[in-house]
Amino acid sequence: MSEIIFSAAAFIVALGALVTFHEYGHYWVARRLNVKVLRFSIGFGRPLWQRTAGADNTEYVIAAIPLGGYVKMLDEREGPVAPEERARAFNTQSLSRRTAIVVAGPLFNFILAIVAYWFTFVIGINGITPLLGEVDPESAAGRAGFQLEDRVLSVNGEATPTWSRVRIVILEQALDSNDPLLIQVHDAQGNTVSRSLALPQRSLLQDEGDFVAELGFVQWFPDVAPRIGGLLDEHAAERAGILVGDLVLRADGVSIDTWREWVTFVRARPLQDIDLVVQRGDSEVQLLLRPDLKDTGPEQIGYIGAYEVESRALLARMRTTVRYSPLQAVGEALGRTWGMTSLTLRVLGKLITGEAALRNISGPITIAQYAGQSASIGIDHYLNFLALISISLGVLNLLPIPVLDGGHLLYFLMEAVTRRPISERVQMYGQQIGLVILFGLMGLAFYNDIARLMG
16 A cells, blocks of 8 residues: 555656746746736646735636646636736737747757756766577567677667667667567677577567566576565565574475576466465575565566575676766766657557557556656666656657647648648637547556556
């Protein structure tokens, strides 16, 4: 329950920041162009907090439904406007001014992403070193000659200091073509070698799942004995009578040789009884263990509240920190924002053409889970998450769908071509179509979220 509350809080904070920054972009440019702002609202529905301030008596509102926001400007299409204020109405502004006000919202989302990435790179983002675990010889990676403890240095010339960069760069390259990837690694013998990885003929996004693992790339993890190093109070291991120092021998008659095997066995059996045999001193002890159920977001797993300590010295090999000077971080932040924007657009293109499965679309439930997970890891990962979602929000708002900023820009483009404003009737029909599309996408996203929760 506490994890759900934490994830919800992390999601609301992130969404509040993103919406506020987006709407502030519209507000700031409108004010600079002397357009009268009537209301600045974070959220929809009943106001929870409201204040009027400024020479224009602008209403500042925090509303009950935190899934968006809006800036309401003086506009003759929405109500009567006094003759002396007509010059300050949005609809009377030139096409270039109206365009600037509308573009400002998504633009501020990209600026927020750049700032968040900059802070991340300056303080340093902790990641996992891209060391390969046991490679399946029948996988694409196995056929390409990748081996245990290869460290991935680059993919098609782009540096990959962490596992997350390996995943993103492989996806970026695979979206463009099915040509083999040239991957440079540092092998276990200390040699730097390049290997060619053939990609599957179908898109990596056709199915939901771990596309990197499907290629045969799995994360290295030290193999240690399945010895209990510590217990958490009031969890399944303690309730079953497991003690610190116990060595797991067998579970349901299956021999357990490594801690990783033990973790895999437990994770696959939430709320299932396990006949467990442990070595305690010189004796074998039989126990009945029933793992608790833990919801991680993508799946529901078994969890017993026990951990090992023997691998701690080895785990240093898995950790790496990516950090830049403040000046270098500017270029890296700009490059990362551009790269993630381009990747988001390409994935959207694959969704439209059917080359990517609609199951890849996530909604607020999944996003909230990732918000909680990133916040629990550290401020660096939370800022990274914030930047990614800000980019997604900026791109989404630029889609040419009526009711979104991109829909308004589409109307402005049509106005520039025809040299006359689009009729209110056409805009009204457009808004209705846009709402149907938007609600359809939201429904699909919620369906995918619930399907993931149901396993």
